[in-house]
Amino acid sequence: MAAAADVAAAGGGRSVTGLESEQARLLKAAETFVRDYAREHAGAVDPDARLREIADEVAAKGTYAHTPEELTYGAQVAWRNSARCIGRLYWNNLMVRDLRHLAHPDDIARECFEHLRLATNGGRIRPVISVFAPDAPGRPAARILGEQLVRYADDPRSAERRARAQELGWKGGEEPFEVLPLLIQATPESDPEFYELPEDAVLEVPLTHPHRPDFAALGLRWYAVPAVADMTLEIGGISYPAAPFNGWYMGTEIGSRNLADADRYDQLPAVAQLFGLDASDERTLWRDRALVELNLAVLHSFARVGVTIADHHTESTRFLAHIERENRHGRAVPTDWTWIVPPLSGAATAVFHRYYDPPDPLARPAFLYRPTPWAEAEPARCPVSRSVVAQG
Numbered sequence: 001m002a003a004a005a006d007v008a009a010a011g012g013g014r015s016v017t018g019l020e021s022e023q024a025r026l027l028k029a030a031e032t033f034v035r036d037y038a039r040e041h042a043g044a045v046d047p048d049a050r051l052r053e054i055a056d057e058v059a060a061k062g063t064y065a066h067t068p069e070e071l072t073y074g075a076q077v078a079w080r081n082s083a084r085c086i087g088r089l090y091w092n093n094l095m096v097r098d099l100r101h102l103a104h105p106d107d108i109a110r111e112c113f114e115h116l117r118l119a120t121n122g123g124r125i126r127p128v129i130s131v132f133a134p135d136a137p138g139r140p141a142a143r144i145l146g147e148q149l150v151r152y153a154d155d156p157r158s159a160e161r162r163a164r165a166q167e168l169g170w171k172g173g174e175e176p177f178e179v180l181p182l183l184i185q186a187t188p189e190s191d192p193e194f195y196e197l198p199e200d201a202v203l204e205v206p207l208t209h210p211h212r213p214d215f216a217a218l219g220l221r222w223y224a225v226p227a228v229a230d231m232t233l234e235i236g237g238i239s240y241p242a243a244p245f246n247g248w249y250m251g252t253e254i255g256s257r258n259l260a261d262a263d264r265y266d267q268l269p270a271v272a273q274l275f276g277l278d279a280s281d282e283r284t285l286w287r288d289r290a291l292v293e294l295n296l297a298v299l300h301s302f303a304r305v306g307v308t309i310a311d312h313h314t315e316s317t318r319f320l321a322h323i324e325r326e327n328r329h330g331r332a333v334p335t336d337w338t339w340i341v342p343p344l345s346g347a348a349t350a351v352f353h354r355y356y357d358p359p360d361p362l363a364r365p366a367f368l369y370r371p372t373p374w375a376e377a378e379p380a381r382c383p384v385s386r387s388v389v390a391q392g
Contacts, residue, residue: 022137023058029237029364030054030064037073044069062137065100066235072096074235074365075129075243080326081366083359084339086315086351087247089322094245095128103133103142105184108242109195112149112182112229116201119225119246123203125308128227129245134238143241143370145183145192149227150202153178156263168194177204177221184242205307209297218270222254222298224307228367235365245367248308250315255295256343267294295344312342316349323356332357 031051038047057064066074080091095118099111111130119128133141151158153173158180162173165181168191172178179202183192203224209215227246232239259265268290272279275293277286302309319340323333335356346352 019062019137023062026058026063026237027051027055030058033070033074033236033364036077037070041069041073063134063238066238068098071098071100071131071235075131075233075245078233078235078365078367079245081334081360081363083334083336083363086250086319086340086342087310088333089318089325090127090247093127095126097128097130099130099132100134100240103186105142105186105193105195108132108142108144108184109182109193112144112227112244113198113201115244115246116149116197116225116227119227120201120203123224123306123308125225125246125248127245127247129233129243131233131240132242134240140188141241142187143185144229144244145185146180147228147230149182149229149244149246150197150223150225151180152176152223153180155258155265164192165194168192170194170196172196176219179223203307205301205305207297207301208304209293210300212274212293215274215297218267218274220259220265220267220297222249222258224249224302226253230370231367232370233365234368241370248310249302250310250312250342251295251299251302252312252342252344255298256291259298260291260294291344312344313349316342316351320350334359334363 034045034047034050034054038045038050054064075096076092076094079085079094080088082088097111097115097118102108102111111132115128115130119126135141145164146158146161151161153162154176161180161183165183166173168183170181172181179197181194181196183194185192204221205224206216207218207220207222225246226249227244229242229244231243232241233243233245234240257264259267268287269279271290271294272286275290277289278284279286299309299311326333333356336359337351337356340351340356342349342351
């Protein structure tokens, strides 16, 4: 195996100082990636020849371009490496859209809308990633601001995004469950542009309950495609800051977190009242009972209209199947237990009662958290949201 220094020498043998040290770092990351790719695709590429090409390109431009095959592999492995995602069984089914030639906010917005249409797939949600222009030396690429392509204006978690959109001229934000516009920033110095999402790009599911027709009166609904938009995809030392990706929802993400958390929609008191639960004392377990009914409503509602959604028991079992499959390939499965165990009935799921390989923060390719201009940093999420899973 050629050392990183040997690869650097192929690019001209310059001393490693200043800009050249950055190029050496890039070449080292590229070498690790290319050799991993070659190892998992026997005979598809000569890694030494490919590394010489990359070294020449870095020497000339300060960066290099992935082949379409490398981009696809890198995006899929970034998902495979995501220690906080329970849905990694499906990592190699991720549809990769190579849109690296697009950098203008107008073009990015248009293709984000198309991303949502493709991912929605008539309700049979499919995992998709759209990869736009990468950062280049001295030229940061455009960013999509906000956690997901689709968010609601009345969601407390989206308060700053709503305020920023309104500052930019958006006139909405007064109705419940109103979809926020996309905010896309061309450069760190420029104001974002806002783009309202077309109706045909956002599939929403009104929530009903299988045993209580009056549940519909709560007026709850949620969108079908959880497309994460605020994480940078890093492959072989190259950063793609605009690379929205999705799988499909696991019911607990909506029923136990988005609609139930006290700092989100806080719907447990309303559900408890609807079901006549005694909320006078915590020992009545009214929160737990309301949480189950809310989760049941989410799963029922998505299934009723034919939109893909997973339950936490099935996905827990599938995650253990993923571990077995990866181990057969000689690969570890770094896992953050606190994120893999579902936020409802954790001890009753298959993933609760075991230990896992520890997370590796240096693993690459990876999806990396990128703070928005208005938010404090928070832990990186699963590439398909906290509990979202995807299937081909």
